[in-house]
Ligand code: NAP
């Protein structure tokens with residue numbers, strides 16, 4: 668009498684039961700990172716870091732909203748999202764204009780739904796030695812990089828309170844911690860943005876709103892293109908060589924490197940994470956740097 672058939676059957680049954688349990692655990696685990704049905708507004712996300720964060724949030728199930736300062740740029744952004752198979756909602760809005768922001772929030776709430784996840788991504792930099800920088804230029808950087816995250820966060824928090832919670836992610840910077848030549852306004856803004864992040868976390872945590880920051884290291888986007896430009900003799904920009912030598916990962920970051928950390932901070936998986944700045948910098952802040960050869 669061959670006993671192998673019942674043994675194989677028994678093994679198959681036990682195997683299925685164990686795998687079902689594993690699949691269920693996997694399902695539960697990924698559920699925590701899902702943004703299914705959440706409205707995510709990533710400011711200034713026609714391209715660059717904002718676009719990559721939006722793409723990752725769409726892949727996690729989020730409904731994507733973005734804005735830019737001109738209709739032609741919004742149209743370009745919409746086409747870029749469509750090319751990725753993402754049905755985004757794009758609006759013309761200068762994030763430094765409080766009336767425009769409040770109007771845009773009203774329109775988003777009507778057309779898409781209340782904002783569940785806000786990513787204050789829009790930002791500019793002006794690289795000018797401080798004593799040569801005009802007060803107007805300094806103010807403009809502070810306006811976009813610090814005042815705007817205040818304005819937009821203030822506009823979306825009431826609906827988040829009403830809804831029982833929300834997520835705010837401020838795109839900070841290594842310059843939230845360090846200075847360097849020519850970026851005084853930017854460092855002041857990003858340092859302030861770190862503390863605004865901590866204050867929103869402190870003031871609105873009781874409403875189940877988590878406010879955290881992401882501090883990208885040096886990322887290859889249009890904003891840092893001048894720091895990576897080839898020299899007239901075809902050699903790499905000195906700053907490019909400097910950054911790569913200071914980064915244990917030995918490379919510039921890609922905008923896509925920020926997608927996963929952003930989805931984590933936007934999801935239920937980070938519901939007890941509040942007021943933190945998550946640095947995504949390839950290890951640059953941990954590293955004293957390689958001895959020059
Ligand atoms: P980027 O390529 O220059 O893109 C910035 C985006 O912000 C653009 O879409 C821009 O739109 C938009 N924007 C600027 N001012 C705006 C305003 N007043 N209203 C609405 N949108 C506005 O920059 P990025 O490298 O992707 O950086 C995105 C964020 O990450 C910024 O906050 C930046 O400070 C931060 N960051 C970047 C790095 C890096 O290495 N790249 C590192 C750390 C932090 P327009 O095209 O219309 O100007």
Ligand code: GCO
Pocket residue numbers: 792794839840841842847850853882883884885886890891894
């Ligand atoms: C610069 C760069 C940096 C990066 C980024 C680093 O001129 O030093 O633009 O500021 O953009 O903010 O985290």
